[in-house]
Amino acid sequence: MGVPYVPVLGLVGTDLLARRDDMVIAPDPFGGSTQTVVARAMRPDIAVFHAHKADRQGNVSCGYAAETVILAEASAQVIVTAEEIVDRLVEKESVGAFLPSILVDSVVHAPLGAHPGGLTGRYPVDHDAMRAYVAAAQGDATFATWLDEHVFSVADHDAYVARVVPEAIRVAAAGSGKR
Amino acid sequence: MNGSRGYSDDELMAILLSREVHDGEVSACGALSQIPAAGLLLAKHTHAPDADLIILNTVFRPFQSSRQFHFLAQRGELGLFFVSGVQIDRHGNYNLHQIGSDPEHPTLRFPGGYGGGMIYYCARRTVLFRTEHTRRSLVEQVDFVSAAGSTPPDVLRLGGPSKVVTPKATLRFAADEAQLRLESVHPGHSIDQVRESTGFDLGDTAATPQTAPPTEAELHALRTVVRALMIETGTYARWAERAIAAG
Numbered sequence: 001m002g003v004p005y006v007p008v009l010g011l012v013g014t015d016l017l018a019r020r021d022d023m024v025i026a027p028d029p030f031g032g033s034t035q036t037v038v039a040r041a042m043r044p045d046i047a048v049f050h051a052h053k054a055d056r057q058g059n060v061s062c063g064y065a066a067e068t069v070i071l072a073e074a075s076a077q078v079i080v081t082a083e084e085i086v087d088r089l090v091e092k093e094s095v096g097a098f099l100p101s102i103l104v105d106s107v108v109h110a111p112l113g114a115h116p117g118g119l120t121g122r123y124p125v126d127h128d129a130m131r132a133y134v135a136a137a138q139g140d141a142t143f144a145t146w147l148d149e150h151v152f153s154v155a156d157h158d159a160y161v162a163r164v165v166p167e168a169i170r171v172a173a174a175g176s177g178k179r
Numbered sequence: 180m181n182g183s184r185g186y187s188d189d190e191l192m193a194i195l196l197s198r199e200v201h202d203g204e205v206s207a208c209g210a211l212s213q214i215p216a217a218g219l220l221l222a223k224h225t226h227a228p229d230a231d232l233i234i235l236n237t238v239f240r241p242f243q244s245s246r247q248f249h250f251l252a253q254r255g256e257l258g259l260f261f262v263s264g265v266q267i268d269r270h271g272n273y274n275l276h277q278i279g280s281d282p283e284h285p286t287l288r289f290p291g292g293y294g295g296g297m298i299y300y301c302a303r304r305t306v307l308f309r310t311e312h313t314r315r316s317l318v319e320q321v322d323f324v325s326a327a328g329s330t331p332p333d334v335l336r337l338g339g340p341s342k343v344v345t346p347k348a349t350l351r352f353a354a355d356e357a358q359l360r361l362e363s364v365h366p367g368h369s370i371d372q373v374r375e376s377t378g379f380d381l382g383d384t385a386a387t388p389q390t391a392p393p394t395e396a397e398l399h400a401l402r403t404v405v406r407a408l409m410i411e412t413g414t415y416a417r418w419a420e421r422a423i424a425a426g
Contacts, residue, residue: 009253010297012334013272013327015282024354025334077310 001041001073008037030117049099050114052122053089054082058101061094064120072103081110083122083173096120110157112173115165123173126166184367186393188346189214189422190401191365192308194393195344195410196261197221199306200230204258205251207233207302209293213307213415215261216380217423218318220405220414225397237414252301255337260302262295266321267307269359269379271340271352273299274321282323292325299326304341312345314378318336329357339406349390402426 022040054064115130136146196218208215264273275292277285340352351362361381403426409419
């Protein structure tokens with residue numbers, strides 16, 4: 001939207017509002033007798049999305065319906081990782097949310113890039129990996145070990161896939177999207 | 180199945196929630212809401228054929244984006260919303276965030292309230308449901324307010340809490356005193372049992388009536404058309420198979 005702030009119909013009296021310094025209760029500026037919450041606009045420095053398809057110009061077919069367009073519009077820099085890179089994508093052929101290239105700064109080819117999450121129509125959530133993550137996140141030491149195994153000691157995305165992504169999910173991904 | 184009553188708590192609650200749906204209105208429930216989903220579909224197939232239903236994350240969702248749902252609510256077009264809370268308190272505040280007396284060091288954290296922090300203020304009526312009616316779920320004061328039951332009169336608000344439905348009773352939100360009062364006690368439970376299981380004072384409950392039990396027609400519709408529809412459309416299908424008896 002590009003505006004500095006917006007009214008929000010709700011949140012008054014919640015502990016959420018009590019913890020936010022970017023939201024205040026303000027009177028209706030048009031002389032009304034009511035008040036609402038007013039939220040300062042969020043302008044993220046970077047947004048990262050994973051998508052089904054992207055082309056070399058930065059047009060993106062997310063493959064799922066979500067609020068990716070409004071997030072991309074709000075963010076100064078937008079990076080998209082994609083299962084598949086194609087020559088040319090147009091909005092008519094896109095599935096789910098479509099990000100036009102004007103909003104996108106970088107595209108990265110990263111098959112299985114949603115792991116351990118799933119990607120609609122391509123491959124399921126890796127529940128075992130999710131459970132392991134939740135268990136590791138219970139303490140600082142176990143989480144440090146998890147980060148080392150999954151992030152810091154992994155050379156690149158291909159190495160991550162080879163080390164962490166189970167065969168069944170790789171097979172599911174390979175068998176999808178071939179239409 | 181609950182012995183001599185001839186229906187389960189889940190079936191009872193689905194039927195009680197269905198009675199809250201007004202024909203011609205837009206009625207909705209959020210994620211992980213199998214009982215209200217059954218209630219909405221039951222209403223549509225009994226007394227509210229012209230109700231518009233929104234069951235998020237299912238085929239009964241007319242929108243591509245959550246923005247469209249939130250804006251519909253902000254425009255005042257959402258008549259009824261069903262929501263649950265881990266804790267619900269005397270003043271109709273609910274908590275979907277965290278448990279623990281020190282908010283900086285909670286003992287349990289939950290995924291949060293999604294859009295409830297605005298939908299509770301925008302839907303004309305919200306009916307809360309809770310599958311556990313105990314002193315830990317119905318409390319004097321929630322540990323964290325995810326959405327507030329009432330707000331000062333000058334705060335713009337389109338609606339608020341209407342009722343709370345549990346397996347034991349229905350509570351009504353008395354807007355004039357901004358607190359929950361006992362409306363009716365379900366068959367098989369006594370007023371005293373309900374008072375014992377509630378973590379706040381319910382006021383004068385002497386004249387509280389019994390909840391009208393499920394009718395044969397309601398149970399039949401739930402166990403035939405609604406159960407089949409939920410299974411066929413993948414709307415909490417596994418829950419429907421388990422929780423609703425086959426008619």
